[in-house]
Amino acid sequence: MPTILRIGSFRFFFYSSERGEPPHIHVExxxxxxxxxxxxxxxxxxxxxxxxxxxxxxxxxxxxxxTFEEAWNARHGRQT
Structure with a gap:
């Protein structure tokens, strides 16, 4: 679960095993x-x-x- 960004109490991340979905970001x-x-x-x-x-x-x-797209593509092996 790579964390890409933290702003205050918000954590922006994605799961490493989400290859079957389009690029997205989770927030908690x-x-x-x-x-x-x-x-x-x-x-x-x-x-x-x-x-x-x-x-x-x-x-x-x-x-x-x-930033999120670059991190997603780096993790999932996609080119921008």
């Missing part, structure tokens, strides 16, 4: 979790986050999208 913090697709950035699922937090997380994913 204080009992909440979410999953965002990276292209395009879109919420896949969430549990425990308020809508305001999800909006802020979406903007963060957009901001760091290139």
């Amino acid at each position: 913090s204080n009992g909440g979790s979410a999953k965002f697709w990276l292209d395009p950035v879109e919420l896949a699922r969430s549990q425990g986050f308020r809508s305001q937090e999800l909006q802020r997380l979406r903007l963060t994913v957009i901001e760091y999208r290139k």
Whole structure:
């Protein structure tokens, strides 16, 4: 479970064994979790986050999208 980024209590990561899915990032913090697709950035699922937090997380994913995609591709052997 490589952690790609930490911002405050939010941890952005993906699982190493997710080769069958399109690039995405998971987020966890204080009992909440979410999953965002990276292209395009879109919420896949969430549990425990308020809508305001999800909006802020979406903007963060957009901001760091290139970083997340590069980490995903490096781990899963894909070229950008």
